[in-house]
Amino acid sequence: MLDPSSFIKESIDEIKKTIGDKKAIIALSGGVDSSVASVLVSNAIKENLTAVFVDHGLLREGEAEYVQETFKERLNLRYIDASEEFLGKLTGVEDPEEKRKIIGEVFIRVFEREAEKVGADYLVQGTIAPDWIESHGDIKSHHNVALPHGMVLEVVEPIRELYKDEVRIIGAEMGLPDEMVKRQPYPGPGLAVRIAGEITPEKIEVCRKANAIVEEEVQKVGLDKTLWQYFAVLTNTKVTGVKGDIRDYGYLVVLRMVESLDAMTADVPELPWEMVKTISRRITAEIPEVTHVSLSVSDKPPSTIELA
Ligand code: XMP
Numbered sequence: 001m002l003d004p005s006s007f008i009k010e011s012i013d014e015i016k017k018t019i020g021d022k023k024a025i026i027a028l029s030g031g032v033d034s035s036v037a038s039v040l041v042s043n044a045i046k047e048n049l050t051a052v053f054v055d056h057g058l059l060r061e062g063e064a065e066y067v068q069e070t071f072k073e074r075l076n077l078r079y080i081d082a083s084e085e086f087l088g089k090l091t092g093v094e095d096p097e098e099k100r101k102i103i104g105e106v107f108i109r110v111f112e113r114e115a116e117k118v119g120a121d122y123l124v125q126g127t128i129a130p131d132w133i134e135s136h137g138d139i140k141s142h143h144n145v146a147l148p149h150g151m152v153l154e155v156v157e158p159i160r161e162l163y164k165d166e167v168r169i170i171g172a173e174m175g176l177p178d179e180m181v182k183r184q185p186y187p188g189p190g191l192a193v194r195i196a197g198e199i200t201p202e203k204i205e206v207c208r209k210a211n212a213i214v215e216e217e218v219q220k221v222g223l224d225k226t227l228w229q230y231f232a233v234l235t236n237t238k239v240t241g242v243k244g245d246i247r248d249y250g251y252l253v254v255l256r257m258v259e260s261l262d263a264m265t266a267d268v269p270e271l272p273w274e275m276v277k278t279i280s281r282r283i284t285a286e287i288p289e290v291t292h293v294s295l296s297v298s299d300k301p302p303s304t305i306e307l308a
Contacts, residue, residue, distance in 0.1 A: 002166050004173040008040065011158050015044035018156060024122035025115050025153075027107075028053045028077070030067040031186055033126035033159065036171040040158050041124050042075050043174065050118045051075040054110050056103060057083025058190030058204065061212040070180055082110045090192070090199045096308050099199065103189045112147040123153035127160045128167055130262050164262070184229045185263065193306040197236030206289045207234040210253050213286065217279045218257070221272055228260035232283070233296075233307045241284070241291025250291030253283055258305055266300040 024041060028034050028051040038051045051071065055064050064079065071077050089102050115123070123145055141160065146152050159167055171181035187193045191207045210232035218230045233254040241248045255276065260266035280293040296303070 002162070002169065004169050007170060008043070008173060011040055012044040015041055015156065015158060019045050019048070019122050021048070022121040023118050024049045024124050024156065025111075025118050025120040026051050026124035026126070027111055028067065028071065028075070029126075029186070029188060030059075030063055031126070032164070032167055032171060032181055032183060033128050035071070035126075035176060035180060036167050036174070037124055037126035037157075037159050038071070038075055039174050039176060040170070041156070047076045049076060049124065050114070050120070051077050052111060052114045053077060053079050054107060055079065055081045055083055056086040056107065056190060056192075058086070058103075058192050058199075060186065060191065060215075061208050070177065078114060080110060080114065082106070085110065087199070087201070087204075092198060094197050096193070099192050099308075100189055103192055107188075108148060112149060112151060115147065115151060115153065116149075120153060122156050124156045124158065127157040129161055129163050132160065134264070182225070184224065184227070187306060193308050194231060194233045196234065196308045202289070203234055206251060206253075206287055207232065209287050210234065210283050210290065213282045214255060214257075214279055217275055217282070221275050223257075223272075223275070226259065227269075228258050228263065228266060229305060230257040232256070235307075239292045243284075243288075243291070248291050250289050252292045252294065253290050254294050254296050254307060255279060256296045256305070256307065258300070260300075260305070263305060264300075266305050268297050268299060271295075 024045060026034060026038050026049060028038050042049045053067050068079055086103060086106050089106055090099060093099050093102060143155050144152050145155055168181045191204055192199060195203050195207050214230055214232045218224050218227065233256055235252045235254055237252045238249055239252050241250055257268065257271060258266040259269050276295055283290050283293050
């Protein structure tokens with residue numbers, strides 16, 4: 001059984017011993033894992049940890065403000081708006097894996113610039129147990145990473161033995177707000193994995209608004225406590241609709257809400273019909289570019305959780 005206060009105390013001692021007076025850097029995504037790892041290390045080495053929050057222009061609504069607000073008193077936080085750099089590289093790209101690859105590459109470039117500025121020796125990562133167990137244990141516990149320009153950082157993974165529920169307990173014990181430690185997992189590439197086809201500013205806006213509506217309505221009925229993830233996908237399909245008396249031609253949005261323990265498998269549970277209908281009505285009423293909303297009922301496998 002995890003004893004949160006001794007875990008925190010022992011981790012802080014260990015981190016102090018490892019990093020000493022040197023500088024460390026972490027990519028803070030705003031997700032539970034990197035948030036808890038950041039705060040834990042910051043409690044040990046204070047300002048010597050720089051938490052870099054990169055805005056790739058694919059964040060959900062209000063996320064940049066939320067992360068800055070939540071962490072400004074707790075971390076030496078650097079907010080980097082690199083959205084133009086990311087979106088420029090994504091122009092014209094349709095293939096989902098290619099999009100992920102580009103986002104990963106630009107991310108490393110942006111992050112490396114900050115690591116150089118900081119003069120970091122250590123890279124803190126919010127790796128948790130399923131991350132390396134699922135990759136058949138081949139992520140070593142002691143390793144270095146070389147950044148593209150040759151900078152070598154020693155990796156520190158303070159929560160690598162923990163599972164998600166334990167990470168949440170540690171976060172709560174360190175005083176992170178409840179809604180932060182309990183928030184749904186959010187993929188690193190953000191809305192990119194929820195937009196089919198080319199990513200354009202218009203599609204980002206539509207997808208962002210639809211996701212905000214889903215989150216709001218799911219939270220209203222309290223299902224955020226039991227669902228693993230709940231979101232809206234903007235398909236690349238346009239369908240006919242009618243708004244007012246006029247025939248319209250707009251996007252098809254797919255609602256995806258799943259239960260899961262670890263994202264390896266997922267089930268679509270029975271959902272309150274009134275909530276589903278409210279989400280559908282709101283999306284088509286509040287987002288003029290959308291004419292149709294459908295609900296995904298596919299489990300994983302054979303489907304994946306994300307669609308793009
Ligand atoms: P799939 O779609 O593979 O997703 O069933 C499993 C879990 O992983 C998340 N996901 C990602 N996370 N980068 C990430 O950081 C990605 O490219 C990515 N693709 C999927 C997804 O949200 C789910 O929790």
